[in-house]
Amino acid sequence: MAQVGKIHSPPAGRQKERPDQKLNVIGTRMLRKEDPRFLAGRGRYIDDIALAGMAHAAVLRSPHAHARIRSIDKGAAQALPGVLAVLTGEDAAAETDPLPCFANPPVVQRCIAVGKVRHVGEAVALVVAESRYIAEDAVALIKVAYEPLPAVSDMMDAINSRGDAVLHPERGPDNVAEHRNYLFGPVEEEFARAVHVVKRRLRWSRSGAQPLETAGAVASFDEGSGKFTISVNGSMYNYIGFTIATALKVPSHQVNLVPVDAGGSFGSKLFLHKVAVLAALGSRAAGVPVKYIEDRIDNITSCDNHGSDRIYDVELALDADHKMTALRYRVVDDYGAYFQYGLGTHGNGFSQTVGPYKIRAVGAEIYAVFTNKCQQGACRGFGSEVTNFMIERIVDAAVAELGLDPIAFRRDNFIQPDEFPYQIPTGNLYDSGNYPGALDMALQMLGYDDWRAKQQAARTEGRYIGIGIASCQEKGVFSATEFWMLNRVPGFALTSSPESASIKIDPTGKAVVSLHAPCWGNSPETVAAMVLAEQLGMDPADISITYADTDHGLPGTGPGGSRYTVMVTGAVTGAAAIIKEKLRRVASHMLEAGPQDLEFRAGKIGVKGAPGLEVTIAEVAMQAHFFRLSLPDDPDLTSGLEASYTYDHPLATLPKSDSDFGIFYPIMGHMCHMPVVEVDVKTGQVNFLDYVAVHDCGTMINPMTVDGHVRGGTAQGIGTALLERFHYDAKGQLLNTSFQDYLIPRIAELPSKIRIGHIVTPSPYTEYGVKGAGEGGRMVAPPAVVCAIEDALRPLGVEIDTVPVTPARLRALIREAEAKKRAR
Amino acid sequence: MDDFEISVTVNGRLYKRRIEPRLLLSDFIRHGLGLTGTHVGCENGVCGACTILLDGLATRSCCTLAVQADGRRIETVESLGRANNLNPLQRAFWQMHGLQCGYCTPGMLMLMTELLRENPNPDRETIRLRLNDNICRCTGYEDIVNSVERAVELMREDKAVR
Numbered sequence: 001m002a003q004v005g006k007i008h009s010p011p012a013g014r015q016k017e018r019p020d021q022k023l024n025v026i027g028t029r030m031l032r033k034e035d036p037r038f039l040a041g042r043g044r045y046i047d048d049i050a051l052a053g054m055a056h057a058a059v060l061r062s063p064h065a066h067a068r069i070r071s072i073d074k075g076a077a078q079a080l081p082g083v084l085a086v087l088t089g090e091d092a093a094a095e096t097d098p099l100p101c102f103a104n105p106p107v108v109q110r111c112i113a114v115g116k117v118r119h120v121g122e123a124v125a126l127v128v129a130e131s132r133y134i135a136e137d138a139v140a141l142i143k144v145a146y147e148p149l150p151a152v153s154d155m156m157d158a159i160n161s162r163g164d165a166v167l168h169p170e171r172g173p174d175n176v177a178e179h180r181n182y183l184f185g186p187v188e189e190e191f192a193r194a195v196h197v198v199k200r201r202l203r204w205s206r207s208g209a210q211p212l213e214t215a216g217a218v219a220s221f222d223e224g225s226g227k228f229t230i231s232v233n234g235s236m237y238n239y240i241g242f243t244i245a246t247a248l249k250v251p252s253h254q255v256n257l258v259p260v261d262a263g264g265s266f267g268s269k270l271f272l273h274k275v276a277v278l279a280a281l282g283s284r285a286a287g288v289p290v291k292y293i294e295d296r297i298d299n300i301t302s303c304d305n306h307g308s309d310r311i312y313d314v315e316l317a318l319d320a321d322h323k324m325t326a327l328r329y330r331v332v333d334d335y336g337a338y339f340q341y342g343l344g345t346h347g348n349g350f351s352q353t354v355g356p357y358k359i360r361a362v363g364a365e366i367y368a369v370f371t372n373k374c375q376q377g378a379c380r381g382f383g384s385e386v387t388n389f390m391i392e393r394i395v396d397a398a399v400a401e402l403g404l405d406p407i408a409f410r411r412d413n414f415i416q417p418d419e420f421p422y423q424i425p426t427g428n429l430y431d432s433g434n435y436p437g438a439l440d441m442a443l444q445m446l447g448y449d450d451w452r453a454k455q456q457a458a459r460t461e462g463r464y465i466g467i468g469i470a471s472c473q474e475k476g477v478f479s480a481t482e483f484w485m486l487n488r489v490p491g492f493a494l495t496s497s498p499e500s501a502s503i504k505i506d507p508t509g510k511a512v513v514s515l516h517a518p519c520w521g522n523s524p525e526t527v528a529a530m531v532l533a534e535q536l537g538m539d540p541a542d543i544s545i546t547y548a549d550t551d552h553g554l555p556g557t558g559p560g561g562s563r564y565t566v567m568v569t570g571a572v573t574g575a576a577a578i579i580k581e582k583l584r585r586v587a588s589h590m591l592e593a594g595p596q597d598l599e600f601r602a603g604k605i606g607v608k609g610a611p612g613l614e615v616t617i618a619e620v621a622m623q624a625h626f627f628r629l630s631l632p633d634d635p636d637l638t639s640g641l642e643a644s645y646t647y648d649h650p651l652a653t654l655p656k657s658d659s660d661f662g663i664f665y666p667i668m669g670h671m672c673h674m675p676v677v678e679v680d681v682k683t684g685q686v687n688f689l690d691y692v693a694v695h696d697c698g699t700m701i702n703p704m705t706v707d708g709h710v711r712g713g714t715a716q717g718i719g720t721a722l723l724e725r726f727h728y729d730a731k732g733q734l735l736n737t738s739f740q741d742y743l744i745p746r747i748a749e750l751p752s753k754i755r756i757g758h759i760v761t762p763s764p765y766t767e768y769g770v771k772g773a774g775e776g777g778r779m780v781a782p783p784a785v786v787c788a789i790e791d792a793l794r795p796l797g798v799e800i801d802t803v804p805v806t807p808a809r810l811r812a813l814i815r816e817a818e819a820k821k822r823a824r
Numbered sequence: 825m826d827d828f829e830i831s832v833t834v835n836g837r838l839y840k841r842r843i844e845p846r847l848l849l850s851d852f853i854r855h856g857l858g859l860t861g862t863h864v865g866c867e868n869g870v871c872g873a874c875t876i877l878l879d880g881l882a883t884r885s886c887c888t889l890a891v892q893a894d895g896r897r898i899e900t901v902e903s904l905g906r907a908n909n910l911n912p913l914q915r916a917f918w919q920m921h922g923l924q925c926g927y928c929t930p931g932m933l934m935l936m937t938e939l940l941r942e943n944p945n946p947d948r949e950t951i952r953l954r955l956n957d958n959i960c961r962c963t964g965y966e967d968i969v970n971s972v973e974r975a976v977e978l979m980r981e982d983k984a985v986r
Contacts, residue, residue, distance in 0.1 A: 031918055031919060032918070032921070034926070035917070035918045035923060035926070036907040036908070036910060036918065037907050037926075038923055038925075038926025038929055039904075039905075039907070039910055039914040039917055039918060039923065039926075039929060039933070040861070040901070040902070040904070040905065040906055040907040040910065040914070041859070041860070041861015041862070041900070041901035041902050041904075041930050042861065042907055043861075043926045043927075045860075045863070045927065047854070047860070047864070048854075048860035050855070050858070132851075133844070133846065133847075209961075210961065211925070211927070211961055212863070212865040212866075212871055212873050212925075212927045212928050212959065212960075212961050213863070213865065213925070213927045261925075261926070262925065263863065263865075263925050263926070263927030264924075264925040264927055264961050264962055265925075266961070295867055296865070296866050296867050296868065520925065521924040521925025521926065521927075521962055522924070523924075704921050705921065707921070708921050708924055708962075708963060708967060711963060711964035711966050711967065712924060712961075712962045712963050712964045714964060715963075715964030715965070716961070738866065738868045738870070739865075739866040739868055739870035739871055739959070740868055740870055744871075744959050744961065746956050746959060746965075747952050747955045747956050747965040747969075748952070748956045750964055750965060750966075752948075752952065752966070753966060754964065754966060777964075
């Protein structure tokens with residue numbers, strides 16, 4: 001059991017670059033290096049790749065939620081002119097192993113279904129043809145005889161499924177993928193002692209990241225070498241990319257995965273295995289390069305990356321002084337047909353399961369169930385956005401039930417700024433923070449008291465204005481060690497989640513930085529250039545960035561879990577330190593001064609106390625590259641000027657037990673959002689009148705891009721709160737498979753302005769004190785917006801426990817509340 | 825299916841091609857002409873990533889057949905400034921962080937090009953109303969509105985210099 005509270009002898013960190021130093025580049029609003037190519041239409045996205053002789057693939061998808069495949073007749077499809085190959089699940093299974101799965105024991109998922117389909121949209125056959133048009137024509141000619149099986153759509157039914165309704169009978173007699181009970185601290189004792197217990201049932205509906213670009217891959221199989229080259233718009237290829245080779249049944253050096261620009265991910269392209277395997281399989285079968293790009297229906301029905309889908313029964317224990325003491329919940333999570341990350345989306349939430357509050361004990365009973373739906377993956381927050389929703393909803397419930405002030409109640413329960421580093425009951429550590437400071441800044445920026453007065457005045461006019469408050473955590477930099485404790489038997493108990501950077505300074509003093517994970521829209525080129533420019537005093541314009549494929553890649557986990565900026569900063573800083581050491585040694589010979597007497601000046605190395613006695617980096621680089629014989633015969637002084645560095649997780653410890661996960665996600669961001677909404681009670685429409693968002697992501701490398709993430713994340717969170725839901729009916733049919741009915745916020749649905757404030761509590765563990773910022777907006781907007789709507793409708797007594805709160809749903813709640821009122 | 829011969833002027837250059845009547849204009853532009861700046865997002869005409877100008881009018885190229893463009897004039901993102909010589913609208917997007925992943929950006933630029941030709945001095949509400957045609961998943965739109973306002977300033981400055 002973890003000791004909860006301030007840690008008096010905190011773990012030593014590896015921070016070399018202190019946050020309090022004077023910085024020249026970091027912290028400036030530098031324009032992004034990525035943008036000119038994107039603005040000119042010169043990005044290189046997956047569908048922009050065209051190889052000589054390339055063919056195109058299309059997929060036949062299951063119309064059934066659950067069915068046995070009795071027979072497949074591919075004759076007519078194969079006979080269509082222009083068709084190069086038609087592959088069924090059995091054809092594919094002869095050539096491939098199951099797709100990667102990180103649950104233990106793994107759940108078998110095939111790139112093309114074998115024997116049985118388990119959700120609408122699952123692949124049944126792959127066609128490769130001269131054009132996508134012909135491939136789709138051929139798909140329509142394949143005849144499949146299905147024998148429908150009972151479909152499981154309701155997650156509560158899934159727990160008790162039997163017989164033919166069981167998706168994976170080899171794993172057990174029901175559709176429970178996993179059932180775990182975690183106790184962090186004295187939960188029973190705290191609840192026994194509690195003076196108040198507040199309970200709610202909450203429903204978080206299934207939505208998804210749905211970036212504008214779908215997933216895709218272009219693969220070519222070289223018969224001569226037996227090697228696949230696969231361009232794919234996924235990430236983590238330099239981390240777990242070798243598992244794609246395993247799926248293709250070839251040794252890992254026979255697959256080179258090549259990164260491309262991704263048109264958004266928000267988690268959903270975290271690790272794209274299926275599209276890569278399908279394209280590679282098609283290429284090997286057809287003997288030509290093959291492109292497979294999901295269309296929107298492919299992506300919505302079968303992207304492997306739907307978001308969390310949960311029902312919570314949650315209880316909060318409070319003492320007589322309204323201090324929160326313990327939290328207990330039972331959650332059922334509908335994972336869909338497969339289970340690629342196991343309980344990962346719940347382990348993630350354990351990193352911050354008490355929110356910013358001093359809750360001493362947490363109990364979590366988790367049922368993960370299989371249903372006939374697309375499987376879950378990653379979606380901006382990786383489950384922790386739901387944890388935040390659960391915590392803030394139960395906090396709001398306590399406020400309502402006990403008649404408390406929402407501000408004072410939060411403030412009285414916050415972990416205080418002098419209590420860091422702070423250990424929470426799960427064993428994770430919060431490195432630093434200032435939660436009251438963020439709350440105060442938000443109150444002040446919003447003009448909270450003024451809005452309360454306006455709210456009162458509006459109510460007398462019959463208008464419904466509400467103010468929302470949410471104070472939430474944004475965990476940063478995952479260590480992956482939490483996965484140990486999520487599987488009953490740890491599968492592959494890894495402890496590494498590194499990131500690398502390679503720097504080459506050419507003979508003229510210009511730099512190329514290689515990154516080992518892709519560009520997802522998150523400006524890694526700008527970050528890397530800014531950090532290197534800071535380190536060497538270079539002009540960022542003299543630095544260019546490339547992305548290493550797996551043939552050339554070093555360990556790189558990639559963006560995800562609000563980690564990339566922290567990790568790239570660490571990796572570039574580490575590589576720059578090696579470069580600087582060599583620059584210093586070469587310059588010391590050029591300047592005939594001891595290395596200890598030299599200092600770095602803007603783009604130059606000079607002798608301390610001797611202004612003007614200096615050489616430029618370009619002069620040293622030229623010396624290092626071409627004039628070996630002018631340097632001492634020191635075996636370490638090899639020609640050239642390049643370095644690579646692999647930066648490991650800045651602070652993680654080994655897990656101890658099921659009740660103490662150790663430190664696994666400690667770089668803790670925080671945000672406080674306060675939206676003001678007006679609800680039109682006649683239509684259920686929610687309009688934003690104001691929106692304040694205060695964030696703390698430690699030291700900001702580039703405040704402009706941080707603000708961009710805050711605004712964009714908040715927009716997605718508003719979508720989750722108000723609009724987005726994959727609507728499966730009782731038979732497992734997905735009713736909204738296009739953007740016409742899966743609603744993504746347009747500008748009219750969003751606040752016209754999100755006013756952003758920043759609190760800066762630098763991390764004591766990362767270089768320069770940087771924390772993560774990519775997920776925060778979506779991790780806080782849903783509870784903030786729901787709180788505002790509930791506040792607006794307080795006179796009607798409407799309680800909201802379900803997202804999304806669509807206009808129709810809100811109208812139903814208002815009707816119910818009005819009927820109740822009339823009945824009284 | 826019999827092929828049709830079409831002649832289309834794309835970004836000022838005349839192309840004559842034999843195409844299938846079912847070929848989408850988006851595929852014709854992207855894969856037929858290799859102008860991959862125009863992107864495809866939803867294939868339903870909802871998101872607007874594929875927006876091009878057809879005889880000056882913002883048009884969803886994913887819901888238009890290439891044969892419908894016969895004898896007409898198309899402008900795509902490639903007709904705007906080059907990466908090393910961005911036009912005022914592109915420059916404004918760069919300065920005001922009007923893009924993140926860049927995927928919706930060409931459609932946004934073409935939509936706003938149409939707006940600014942119609943009305944070189946649109947107010948914020950007018951910009952917002954027009955932006956409601958297209959979807960961006962990254963930015964939350966606010967920085968795009970700011971970018972278009974900035975473009976108005978840059979265009980005015982450019983004129984003043986001339």
